[in-house]
Amino acid sequence: MSIRLYDEWPDGIGHPLDSLLRTEQLPHVWCVGCGLGTATACLLGALEELPAVRDHAVLVGGIGCTGRAVGYTKLDNFHTTHGRAIPFATGLKLADPSLNVIVFSGDGDLFSIGGNHFIHAARRNVDLLVICCNNFIYGMTGGQVACTTLPGDHSTTTPMGNLEDAFNLPALAEAAGATYVARWTSLHPVQTQRTIREALGRKGFRFIEILVQCPTYYGKYNDMDLRGMVMYLKNRAAMAEGSAPAAVPITKDRIPVGVFVRLERRPFDGRIPPAS
């Protein structure tokens, strides 16, 4: 691990990841206590550990709190339309196979409005790393129910509790054809960064779910302050490395974490072979 401490930084000022950040654009739009900063730091930290990957990395974000992350980086980045980060990223990767294309977006963006693109990119095995920051709710629009909100949970549009079931994202990813599937939380920065690093060294459609606390909305409507939200993730997280994705749904009591799928499958490149 190479998380550097502040006091290792010259003069003790700045952030260890400043070299990858457009510091002139800070402060960011995220709320105090939000888990997205940790998730972003894990991605950038992993890229710093792999300079050869970093130098050809392109970040693609969708719409929502997470989608804003890519624009704070000095890497080539595209902040696209709601739900369309994956097809935009597919175009980038097919047109220039030398790029390491990373999609960094939220659960609503990738799995609700963009769900169709996710399953098809996984089925095709487009050579992309897709990182989903799942905060269980719509943050940017003010706390509405999401396809990842657990049954019974509260939001601005489920005042009596959510009536629907939530996606088990690793199971969805595996069923659709992803070659690498993992889940961590913002309370596991070391494991998350290590997993991103491993995924960056692999090929094919790779998916990592990072659960992040949203104290502003998910916490607020479900009677948790920041500390409560952090403890919620921390206390429920349970190591499930190697488990079948179908066996890792998030429940009220348990958040299974770990790497669930490691497969080899030839990535899709859009080139049609000659007739034989």
Next chain:
Amino acid sequence: MRVAPLRPGSYFLSGNAACAEAAIHAGCRFFAAYPITPASDIGERLARRFAGTEDGIFIQCEDELASMAMVLGASAAGAKSMTATSGPGFSLMMENIGLGIMMELPCVVVDVQRGGPSTGLPTLPSQGDVLQARWGTHGDYPMVVLTPESAQEMFHCTLRAFNLAERLRMPVLILSEESVGHTNEPVSVPDAHAIETVSRKMTTVPPLAYRSYEPDDHGVPAMAPLGKGYGVTLTGLSHDERGAPRASDPENHQKLVERLFAKVEAHCPQILLYEEELTEDAELVVIAYGAVGRPAKAAVLQARQQGLKVGLFRPISLFPVPEARLLELARRVRGFVVAEMNAGQFAREVERCVRPVPVRSLSSLAAVHKPEEILHVIEGWAHVD
């Protein structure tokens, strides 16, 4: 093996096939689309033409939201890219056409129009998407729309569309029709070396000095290669020259959108294209475009035989509207007839340019006008006074 353009010569091609072949001549090596009648055969041809090459990329998408997004992504990565669709798919593309305008990514979108609204008339021609092509995505923005009358003209429009897209750094639309797309006719393909192809301007500044949206003298920002340290930053949010979001800054937004309009305005001499027939002494001018231009020309020639002073104005670039030329014509004619396969969409554009000269709309919703229908209106007009 690399994608090879057709050898020069005379071919018998449909409008859709001519589009695919011209795209190859223009340098298009990325095509993404979802099957839809009557546009599918553009992709089918390109899939065959790209097969076995290392540089031609074809992908059949999950939907048109994806095809438009992929075309933009490919463009950002340096490819000349295109998609083709028809009404319902065109509706789905609107979202990312807006993204292309905001990110300023060159690409070509072909809409082989069929009757609408909704599923409408999948196998019949229409020009019902004219105003959607102009204003279909939300917000204020300029748009470049070309519309061919034949397979031969489709070949030229496709070449021009790519060149304009690259020059202007924006999506350019081609409005074709089922009637043009599926009519087979002779197409003369010129020598590839004789065809002018334009490529986007790439930045010459060092990576650290690069700003993704810094315009040149013509209002067009230079692009930069990816993965080379330029820190390309493109967003659909309103932004400044660095690409930094400025989502609550009306002044900055005004400046941005005005520049988008100005870059198209500045290139009007390269964009505007129309055919005129017998307009010098005309008292009445028939305006028609796309496939309707053909019966319109026949009607005008027949009217001339009767001694009626009628001319034809046929826009090949539909947007920006050739306002200055319409105004000039309006100064010396007594009226206009706009024949089109919709309920009068372009007629309204003409009206606002030529006011108070009267404009008569001759609408046919799902069939190309017959020459006698247009002639009938011309005769009726001539006998008014």
